[in-house]
Amino acid sequence: xxxxxxxxxxxxxxxxxxxxxxxxxxxxxxxxxxxxxxxxxxxxxxxxxxxxxxxxxxxxxxxxxxxxxxxxxxxxxxxxxxxxxxxxxxxxxxxxxxxxxxxxxxxxxxxxxxxxxxxxxxxxxxxxxxxxxxxxxxxxxxxxxxxxxxxxxxxxxxxxxxxxxxxxxxx
Amino acid sequence: xxxxxxxxxxxxxxxxxxxxxxxxxxxxxxxxxxxxxxxxxxxxxxxxxxxxxxxxxxxxxxxxxxxxxxxxxxxxxxxxxxxxxxxxxxxxxxxxxxxxxxxxxxxxxxxxxxxxxxxxxxxxxxxxxxxxxxxxxxxxxxxxxxxxxxxxxxxxxxxxxxxxxxxxxxxxxxxxxxxxxxxxxxxxxxxxxxxxxxxxxxxxxxxxxxxxxxxxxxxxxxxxxxxxxxxxxxxxx
Numbered sequence: 220x221x222x223x224x225x226x227x228x229x230x231x232x233x234x235x236x237x238x239x240x241x242x243x244x245x246x247x248x249x250x251x252x253x254x255x256x257x258x259x260x261x262x263x264x265x266x267x268x269x270x271x272x273x274x275x276x277x278x279x280x281x282x283x284x285x286x287x288x289x290x291x292x293x294x295x296x297x298x299x300x301x302x303x304x305x306x307x308x309x310x311x312x313x314x315x316x317x318x319x320x321x322x323x324x325x326x327x328x329x330x331x332x333x334x335x336x337x338x339x340x341x342x343x344x345x346x347x348x349x350x351x352x353x354x355x356x357x358x359x360x361x362x363x364x365x366x367x368x369x370x371x372x373x374x375x376x377x378x379x380x381x382x383x384x385x386x387x388x389x390x
Numbered sequence: 391x392x393x394x395x396x397x398x399x400x401x402x403x404x405x406x407x408x409x410x411x412x413x414x415x416x417x418x419x420x421x422x423x424x425x426x427x428x429x430x431x432x433x434x435x436x437x438x439x440x441x442x443x444x445x446x447x448x449x450x451x452x453x454x455x456x457x458x459x460x461x462x463x464x465x466x467x468x469x470x471x472x473x474x475x476x477x478x479x480x481x482x483x484x485x486x487x488x489x490x491x492x493x494x495x496x497x498x499x500x501x502x503x504x505x506x507x508x509x510x511x512x513x514x515x516x517x518x519x520x521x522x523x524x525x526x527x528x529x530x531x532x533x534x535x536x537x538x539x540x541x542x543x544x545x546x547x548x549x550x551x552x553x554x555x556x557x558x559x560x561x562x563x564x565x566x567x568x569x570x571x572x573x574x575x576x577x578x579x580x581x582x583x584x585x586x587x588x589x590x591x592x593x594x595x596x597x598x599x600x601x602x603x604x605x606x607x608x609x610x611x612x613x614x615x616x617x618x619x620x621x622x623x624x625x626x627x
Contacts, residue, residue: 344439371431
């Protein structure tokens with residue numbers, strides 16, 4: 220018999236990373252992402268008894284996080300006016316070639332329209348199936364599949380249009 | 391599965407394990423190569439998405455929850471205390487209400503109920519008689535005095551008239567006993583100057599501090615009783 224506390228801590232340890240990354244890709248800011256994850260887990264703690272199926276925990280948390288994110292926009296509509304596209308990716312000094320590549324791709328992903336990037340992140344990062352994503356985003360599955368197709372298509376085209384790094388990405 | 395369909399399927403889900411997609415890859419090497427390309431792209435996307443998670447995030451999350459739990463518990467004990475207090479107050483009020491509120495709303499209803507309750511106790515032709523002196527002794531409690539007897543007084547004693555100490559007199563009537571109540575005035579029961587049911591009639595007289603209620607059967611002239619009472623009862627102030 221697990222206590223609520225033990226369940227909660229297990230949930231935090233297992234899923235905080237995925238949730239933080241997902242939050243980061245939703246809002247593109249480290250601090251905001253951290254706040255979102257904190258709010259999400261706090262709400263999750265309060266409602267932990269309603270989580271019956273541990274397998275559904277991830278999508279449950281992501282749903283809470285998305286709602287929390289939407290609430291953020293309701294709360295501070297003015298703070299969130301505009302951000303510089305250039306400032307949204309992380310600015311740590313890039314060293315290896317791999318880092319450079321990641322950095323560049325991150326830039327491209329954050330330039331995708333959110334309706335394309337969100338399902339992509341859920342699929343790649345969260346490992347959700349098309350049906351799961353459709354349920355989380357409240358869309359039908361065909362729409363999700365189309366958006367996933369467009370997201371990858373755009374990224375691939377961007378990669379191919381980048382002559383400087385062309386050699387690396389051209390498979 | 392044609393090329394376009396295949397490409398769409400792979401773009402949408404590079405790890406597509408549908409039978410169609412697998413079969414198409416096996417049949418056509420170029421499709422297989424395309425699928426591998428997209429898998430590589432996906433691997434890169436995956437790596438790019440792996441932004442570093444702050445090391446202390448777990449600790450922060452657990453700390454925040456612990457603090458919140460603590461606050462909730464503090465609030466809960468306060469709420470429990472408030473609840474217990476509310477329940478006690480409501481309980482007290484209900485008890486109070488049940489004990490001290492009357493089931494009857496006016497003098498008449500209560501008087502009739504009271505008469506029926508004691509109907510069998512005194513027979514109309516009983517031989518016992520209460521003297522005027524002992525009646526007046528009791529009547530002194532209500533600051534009243536009978537100058538003369540109203541008739542043959544069969545029985546006289548204090549009783550509880552809806553919780554109020556009152557005087558209960560039973561006189562010999564024409565066919566059945568006539569009951570007279572002397573009741574202190576009270577807000578709880580509204581005054582009703584005449585009332586009746588199938589067998590009994592009653593009327594009330596209002597004085598300064600008391601009401602006098604006469605209840606008798608239909609053969610009695612309540613008017614005469616009232617007149618008699620008004621003439622023979624005097625009140626000291």
